[in-house]
Amino acid sequence: MTEKIPVVENILSANDALAEQIQARLDQAGVLALNFMASPGGGKTSVILRTVQALMDEVRIGVMDGDIVEIDLRELAALGIPVSLINTGGQCHLDANMVHRALPSMDLDALDLLIIENVGNLICPAAFKLGVHRNVVIASVPEGDDKPYKYPGMFRGADVLLLNKMDLQEYMGFNVDYFRQGVEALNPGVAFFPVSCRTGEGLDAWFAWLRAQLNSRGAAG
Amino acid sequence: MHELGVTQSILEIALRHANQAGAARIREVNLVIGELSSIVDDSVQFYWDMISEGTIAHGAVLTFTRIPATLRCQHCGHEFPLNHHDYACPACGSNKVVVADGEQFYLESIDVDLAEPQPGP
Numbered sequence: 001m002t003e004k005i006p007v008v009e010n011i012l013s014a015n016d017a018l019a020e021q022i023q024a025r026l027d028q029a030g031v032l033a034l035n036f037m038a039s040p041g042g043g044k045t046s047v048i049l050r051t052v053q054a055l056m057d058e059v060r061i062g063v064m065d066g067d068i069v070e071i072d073l074r075e076l077a078a079l080g081i082p083v084s085l086i087n088t089g090g091q092c093h094l095d096a097n098m099v100h101r102a103l104p105s106m107d108l109d110a111l112d113l114l115i116i117e118n119v120g121n122l123i124c125p126a127a128f129k130l131g132v133h134r135n136v137v138i139a140s141v142p143e144g145d146d147k148p149y150k151y152p153g154m155f156r157g158a159d160v161l162l163l164n165k166m167d168l169q170e171y172m173g174f175n176v177d178y179f180r181q182g183v184e185a186l187n188p189g190v191a192f193f194p195v196s197c198r199t200g201e202g203l204d205a206w207f208a209w210l211r212a213q214l215n216s217r218g219a220a221g
Numbered sequence: 222m223h224e225l226g227v228t229q230s231i232l233e234i235a236l237r238h239a240n241q242a243g244a245a246r247i248r249e250v251n252l253v254i255g256e257l258s259s260i261v262d263d264s265v266q267f268y269w270d271m272i273s274e275g276t277i278a279h280g281a282v283l284t285f286t287r288i289p290a291t292l293r294c295q296h297c298g299h300e301f302p303l304n305h306h307d308y309a310c311p312a313c314g315s316n317k318v319v320v321a322d323g324e325q326f327y328l329e330s331i332d333v334d335l336a337e338p339q340p341g342p
Contacts, residue, residue, distance in 0.1 A: 001335055002248055007238050007328045011230050011252070011261075092223055124223055127260045127326070149305045152290065153257050156320065185292060185308035185318045 015128055018096035022103065022131025029108035032217045033116060035094075035130050037154065038138035040120030043164035045072040046197035047138055047206075048115055052079055054207050059112040059214060064102055066094040066119050082106060086116075093124035096131055113214060122151040134213060140164040141174045148182030155183050160191040162206060167196040227261050228268035234328050235278055244333035247278040251332070255325035256290035256303070281331075290323030 010016060026033050038044045052061050062082040065073050068090055073083045084105040086098050099116065106114065116132060118125040137158035139147050142165060148155040155161070161183060163176070176194065183190060191209055195202035231250065239247050250269075254261060266283045273279045290303035296315035303323065309316050 002332055003242075003244075003335055004330050004332050005238055005242050005244070006330050007234065008330075009234050009238075010327050011227060011234070012326065014230055014233065095223075095226065124260055127258055146306075149308070152303065152305075152320075153260075156257060156324075181316050182308055184316065186320060188319065 012128065015096045018100055019129035019131035022096060022100055023133070025103065026108065026114065026131065026133070029111070030217075031108050031111050031114050032134075032214055033114040033130075033132040034134050034136050035116050035118055035125075035132040036136045036138065037118045037122070037125045037158075038120060038164075039122050039140070039143055042120065042138050042140040042143065043162075043197055044117050044120065044138055045075070047136075047162060047164065047195070048117060049075060049079075050197050050200075050203055051115070051207065051210065052076060052081060054203070055113070055210065056081060058211075060110060061113045061115065062106050062111045063115045063117065064099070064106065065117040066098065067117070072117065082111070088119055092119060092121050093128050094118050094130060095128040099130050113210075122147065122154045126151075126154040126157045133217075134159040136160050136162065138162045138164050139179070141166060141168045141172050144172075145175045145179040146182075148179060148186060152186050156186040158183075158187055158190055160193070160206075160209060161187075163192070163194045164197055166194045166201055167199045224261055224264050225268050225272075228265050228272060231265065231283075231328060232269065232273055232276070232278060235281075235331050236276060238331060239277060239333050242333060243336045244331075245277060245336040246334040247281040247331050248334060249332035250278070250281050250283045251286065251329045252283060253286045253288065253325045253327055253329045255288040255323040257320065257323040258326040260326075286329070288323055288325050291321045292318040293321040294318050 036044045063076050064084045064086050066086045066088050070085050077083045086102040135158050193206040235250050291300050293300045294310035294315050295317040297313040299312035
């Protein structure tokens, strides 16, 4: 006799439960954690470098990088901050389990801000919660203004969106209004900062946003 | 490539619920996947056949109910499919739209053979 058993359980429920554990651990240590997502070459590492340089005298920052090689981490390590490679073994995204296993490599009690650099990919990382407090999505002008339309899941899940390489806008014919309309439909009111890591344009607004997140967290904790 | 990990999650959930129900065999696993979370394709069945071997789930058929992403116009209320080129409302042209559907990503039900026929009175 065959019978239908109702289940209705999120397919990634195990990942989500582990992500909650990670967030509890971060909260306990008073660490604000960010998940940086972008295409390969979108500027994750550049934004992180700029951000660390701007804020490292104010807050204690650590960076975990989901990658297969340590190239991106060398520049960050040279700044004298704690860094850690989450070796993804070629996976297309980070998941809560990878972060959970790598977390002991960071002394969380010695940090205020933990930056996790996800795998360069606009599809898969959006689906896997890591237990962070904010998802940071970085798009860049050379990728084209149609990205929110091609990869809606990624832009829907962003808590803050940076549009990098604005110094190239005039050469690329990038329509910022079209881009923003796509973002607004998926994610109304999301914080949005056009920036250029090369010229420094717009970065102060992003730093101010991040300081506000850190401050409200300090006040709450 | 992450379908293997996703398939392991599906198998774990299906086996847990089947065991709770005292099932002898899982025949069908019914998944609901919205377009906005469409991070799995039909290769899940291929992985399933490999990793479910030796369990009561081996041989089960995975069914996918795929839910298209739709947007709803906040100006005129029109609901329309997400077309990947333009999110403006096709009825009134407004850009004030919100996601209405397409974010599902869950295991809805399993069809199982129950272990033993219930003993008669």
